Amino acid sequence: MKIYIIEDDKKLRAELVKLLSAYKYDCSFDDDYENIISLALEKQPDLILLDVNLPVFDGYYICREIRKQSDVPIIIVTSRSTDMDELMSMNLGADDFITKPYHSQILLAHISAVLKRCNSQSVAEKVEYRGLTLYPSQSKISYQENETDLTKNEMKILTILINNAGRIVSRSDLMNALWQSDEFVDDNTLTVNVNRLRKRIKEIGAPELITTKRGLGYIL
Amino acid sequence: MTFRGFLKEKWLFLTCQTVMIAAVSILLFGLNFNISGIVFIGICWLLAMLVPLLWEYFKKRSYYKKLYDSLEKLDKKHLLVSVLEPPDFIEGEILYDVLSQTKKAMNDEVAAYRHLNEDYHDYVETWIHEIKIPISCIDLVCENNKNDVTNSIQEELVRIDRYVEQTLYYVRSLNVEKDYFVRKLSLEQIVKSAVKKYAKQLIVCNIQLQFDGLEKTVYGDSKWLDFILGQLISNSIKYKSDAPTLLFWAEENKDSVLLHVQDNGIGIPDSDINRVFDKGFTGQNGRNFTKSTGIGLYLCKQLCNKMYLNLYADSQAGIGTTMTIVFPKDSLTSFREDK
Numbered sequence: 001m002k003i004y005i006i007e008d009d010k011k012l013r014a015e016l017v018k019l020l021s022a023y024k025y026d027c028s029f030d031d032d033y034e035n036i037i038s039l040a041l042e043k044q045p046d047l048i049l050l051d052v053n054l055p056v057f058d059g060y061y062i063c064r065e066i067r068k069q070s071d072v073p074i075i076i077v078t079s080r081s082t083d084m085d086e087l088m089s090m091n092l093g094a095d096d097f098i099t100k101p102y103h104s105q106i107l108l109a110h111i112s113a114v115l116k117r118c119n120s121q122s123v124a125e126k127v128e129y130r131g132l133t134l135y136p137s138q139s140k141i142s143y144q145e146n147e148t149d150l151t152k153n154e155m156k157i158l159t160i161l162i163n164n165a166g167r168i169v170s171r172s173d174l175m176n177a178l179w180q181s182d183e184f185v186d187d188n189t190l191t192v193n194v195n196r197l198r199k200r201i202k203e204i205g206a207p208e209l210i211t212t213k214r215g216l217g218y219i220l
Numbered sequence: 221m222t223f224r225g226f227l228k229e230k231w232l233f234l235t236c237q238t239v240m241i242a243a244v245s246i247l248l249f250g251l252n253f254n255i256s257g258i259v260f261i262g263i264c265w266l267l268a269m270l271v272p273l274l275w276e277y278f279k280k281r282s283y284y285k286k287l288y289d290s291l292e293k294l295d296k297k298h299l300l301v302s303v304l305e306p307p308d309f310i311e312g313e314i315l316y317d318v319l320s321q322t323k324k325a326m327n328d329e330v331a332a333y334r335h336l337n338e339d340y341h342d343y344v345e346t347w348i349h350e351i352k353i354p355i356s357c358i359d360l361v362c363e364n365n366k367n368d369v370t371n372s373i374q375e376e377l378v379r380i381d382r383y384v385e386q387t388l389y390y391v392r393s394l395n396v397e398k399d400y401f402v403r404k405l406s407l408e409q410i411v412k413s414a415v416k417k418y419a420k421q422l423i424v425c426n427i428q429l430q431f432d433g434l435e436k437t438v439y440g441d442s443k444w445l446d447f448i449l450g451q452l453i454s455n456s457i458k459y460k461s462d463a464p465t466l467l468f469w470a471e472e473n474k475d476s477v478l479l480h481v482q483d484n485g486i487g488i489p490d491s492d493i494n495r496v497f498d499k500g501f502t503g504q505n506g507r508n509f510t511k512s513t514g515i516g517l518y519l520c521k522q523l524c525n526k527m528y529l530n531l532y533a534d535s536q537a538g539i540g541t542t543m544t545i546v547f548p549k550d551s552l553t554s555f556r557e558d559k
Contacts, residue, residue: 009357012356012360015363015364081443101355101359102356104359104360172424176420179416179423184431186429187426
C-alpha cells in the first residue's frame, strides 16, 4: 500500500513515515510545493494524507485539483477543527477528515477504513505469521489444515500483536486499541480474552505464540 | 419635569411680567381708568402670558417623558438616540444633537474594542492551531519510540492538549457570534467518542465503565458536547476513589432527555455544591487534591447555556457525584418524527 504524504512540517512528516512504515505502508513525499499535485499523482499512491496549511497552495486547493484528475482516496489532516473546515473538506472531495493532534491508533484506523472502503480488493485479505494465517474479514485463523473462528476482540488483539511482532505491547495499549473500536473492556476481560485466544491457537495445533511479560504486557 | 420646576426656570420672565402688569395697572389707575377695565386688561395679559407657557410646558413634558421611558426600556442605553424622534424646540434639538454625537463616538469606541477583541480572538485561535502541530509531533515521536519514558511524556502531553483545548473553548465561549451547529446526534455516539478520547487515562486508573440506556437522540453541537463530556470525565478521574466506577446513563421524559454522568469519587461537600459552576471556584477538593483552575465546569456551564441545555450537579461527599445534562426535546420535531 502506497501512501503519499503532503505535509510541510518535516519532523512531523518524518515521524509519520516512521509510524506508517512500521505498519507496512510504503510512504513517499516531496518538498516541491509548486508542483506537488503532479508529483503526488506521478507516484500513483493508494492514499494521500493531506495537510491544509501548506506553502504555495493550501490543502483545499490541492484536494480539488487532485480530484479533477484522480479518484485516489484523500484524508485531510488538519489542526483546524471547526465544522466549516470539515464541511469544506468533504465538499472538495476528501474521503475523510482528521484533526490534529490525532492519536496514532485513530489515524491508522482511519487509513485502513478509507482504504477498505475505496478499494476492497487490495486490502490484505489475509495475514500470515509463522505459519498461522489470519482472515480478518471472516474473523478466522488457520494453521495447516485446521481453522477456527475468533471473536472480534480476539481477532483485534492478535492483529495488534502481529503488527508489533517482537515488541512488547502493554496491556493498556491493547485495551486502548479495543476501546477505540467500541469495545470498552476492563482489565479482567482483557485477561480472559487473551487466555481464550491462546486456547484457540493451541486448539488448531499452532505453537504457543503469545508470551506474557509480567507487569509489562504481551509479546509475540 | 414638574410644573414647579418649569415655573422656577421661568422666574425672570414671570417676575418681569408681573411687575409690568402691576406698573401698567398703577399707571392706568392714576389716569382714572375704570377699575373693571384695568382688571380686564390684567386678565387678558395674564392669559396671553400663561397659555403659551402651558403649551410649552406640556410639549416639553411629553417629549422628556418619552425620552425617559425609552431610556428605561432600552437595554443598551447608548443607543437611545436611535429610537428618538427629533424634537421641534431648540433645547431639544441641542440635546438630540449632543446625543447623536455621543452615540457615534460610543459606537466608534465599541467598534474599536470589538475589533481589538476579534484580533485577539483570531490570534488565540491561530496559536492554538499552531501549537497542535508540535503536540502531534511529540506524540508521534513517543509513539515511534515506545518505552516507559515516552509513555510518561505522552501522558503529560494529553494534559497539555487538554489545557490547550480548554483555552480554545474559553475563547469560543466569549465569542458573541454563534459559532456552533445544533444537530441531531446519537447520545451513545457522543458519549463513546468522548470516552475514547480519555481512554488512556481511564485505563491507567483501572476504571469500571458502564453505559446504560444511551440509545437516544439529542440536539446539540457535537464538538462542544464532546468537550463538555471530556471535562466531566476528566473531573471524575481527578477526584476518583480507590476503586473508581463511571456510569453513563440516560432517561427520557415528556419534554427532555437527561444524561447522567455518575462516578463514585470523593464527591463535593454541601457547602461547595452550589458554586462549582462559578468561574475560578476551586472549593475544598480543588485545594486538597489536585491543582484546580476552576475553569472547567464554569466553561461547561457557559457552553451549555449557549446551546440552551441545562447542566447541574448532585453529589454526596465521600459517595460520588452525578453530573446531569438536560437536553430539551423540541415537541415539534418529535411530533414530526412520530408521524
